[in-house]
Amino acid sequence: MFFFPTTSPNNPTCAWIAHSHIARIHPLDKGRTVIEFKTGQEIIVAVSHGSMMNQIQRTAQFRYKLTERLHYKRNSDHEQVAEPFI
Numbered sequence: 001m002f003f004f005p006t007t008s009p010n011n012p013t014c015a016w017i018a019h020s021h022i023a024r025i026h027p028l029d030k031g032r033t034v035i036e037f038k039t040g041q042e043i044i045v046a047v048s049h050g051s052m053m054n055q056i057q058r059t060a061q062f063r064y065k066l067t068e069r070l071h072y073k074r075n076s077d078h079e080q081v082a083e084p085f086i
Contacts, residue, residue, distance in 0.1 A: 004059045006045045006052070015045060019059045025052050 003016040023038045027049035035052070036042045045052070 002059050002063050004055045006047045006055070013046065015043075017055075019056065019063065022056065025049065025056070 002019040004019060005014050005016055007014045017035065021037050021039075023036045023040075025033055025035050028034050028044055031046060031048050033045055033047055033049045033052045034042055035045060
């Protein structure tokens with residue numbers, strides 16, 4: 001499961017969101033975003049819609065790259081000299 005922070009983890013208002021549980025997000029007003037989960041529950045976070053989209057996209061990219069790397073390692077039956085450039 002992949003989680004991402006809504007703000008700096010050092011910030012006491014930081015929340016960690018499970019990437020795979022998000023159904024959709026939409027801006028509420030300047031600096032606030034509504035996150036709707038697959039369960040139908042919604043939360044409002046004090047983070048701009050743009051920042052939330054960046055976090056979601058970064059997490060998606062990390063998930064993809066990690067999955068690809070793990071898949072490559074599992075299917076590789078020969079000795080590897082260096083990691084592939086992905």
